[in-house]
Amino acid sequence: MGNMKNYKNEYLLGLIAFSMIALSGCISKSSANQTATMPLPTLPVLELENKNIHTYKEFTASLEGSKDIELRPQVNGILTNIYVDEGAYVHKGQVIFKIDGRPYNEQQKSAHADLLASKAALQNAKINMDKLLPLVKNNVVSKVQLESAQAQYEQAKANVAVAEAAESSAGINVGFTTIKAPADGYIGRIPYKTGSLVGINSPEALTVLSQTKEVYVYFSMSEIDFLHFTSSVPGKTLEEKISHIPPVTLLLADNTVYPEKGKVEIVEGQFDKSMGAISFRAVFLNPNGLLRSGNTGRIRIPDQTVDGVVVPQEATFEIQNKTYVFIVNDSNKVTSKQIGIEESSGNYFVVNKGVKSNDKIVYAGFDRLSDGTAIQPEQISMDSLLKASPLE
Secondary structure, three states: OHHHHHHHHHHHHHHHHHHHHHHHHHHHHHHHHHHHOOOOOEEEEEEOEEEEEEEEEEEEEEEEEEEEEEEOOOOOEEEEEEOOOOOOEEOOOOEEEEEOOHHHHHHHHHHHHHHHHHHHHHHHHHHHHHHHHHHHHOOOOOHHHHHHHHHHHHHHHHHHHHHHHHHHHHHHHHHHOEEEOOOOEEEOOOOOOOOOEEOOOOOOOOEEEEEEEEEEEEEEEEHHHHHHHHHHOOOOOHHHHHHOOOOEEEEEOOOOEOOOOEEEEEEOOOOEOOOOEEEEEEEEEOOOOOOOOOOEEEEEEEEEEEEEEEEEHHHOEEEOOEEEEEEEOOOOEEEEEEOEEEEEEOOEEEEEEOOOOOOEEEOOOOOOOOOOOEOEEEEEOHHHHHHHOOOO
């Protein structure tokens, strides 16, 4: 009886094992069939072309108004009025600040009174002098008395001149209590508030007025870039070379291109030893007031024209600071290839090694590709890319 029970158990275990093996075989066969029928990834493929590329050099730049004018008080007093806000555009002659003028008005009144007294004294001295003239002529009084009267008259004239100068000075101080814009421009930061005590020795200016019809853009070249500039730009002297620099482009902080072209005008006479660079200045018109002092950006200077294979930057990837693309062969299988970059222009590389014209590369979607992977190519044209994102 016990043997029969063991036989049944062995039979059941064998049946279960056979079922599991059969099921496993079915699953493996199903997975193999499923793998065999997986579709190839469809990826955009670009045929490379040779192009003439205008290359450029870019330099970090800072912007200043052609005239940044510090407005400082010429008299001491309480700031009673501020007529403009920070960032406001003002016109030449527009009143910006008012300092309490009452002390200076009183000084002007006192100076005017002194002038009237001096003029009265002058008139009296003249009367005395004129009165003595006939008496001296008739020998009634001595000549010494006349000379003394003449000296008093001259002293009175000098006193009038001093009083006139004092009144004029007092009037100038009264004028200094009203601070006007010396030119058209934008108001900068105003560190003082109404009621602040300001004066000639105040540590900060009342504000800075930026005249921005023209804007100066300052940028620096390294010694290597400067040597390249002097060797590649025609001209015997530095001034001649600067005059031959073509119009330059300004890229704003958000990478948008400023619509006006600029002209490089001057360069510093020597290198900054601490920075190893030399500074240049370019001038840009600013008719719409888009540029302000303190802005930053990049100056782009045309460099040279090169002929080479153009590769979109988004079609490349980097491994250990080396740049690669995926080339598609005739069997639609991909192979990674290192490329050599000669220059860049906008969103494109000019390549001098690794690929050639008419090679096909994967344009996008290659994150999980590896050498030997087969793809389903979807052809895109270089012309359509250049139309959407032109060479610069």
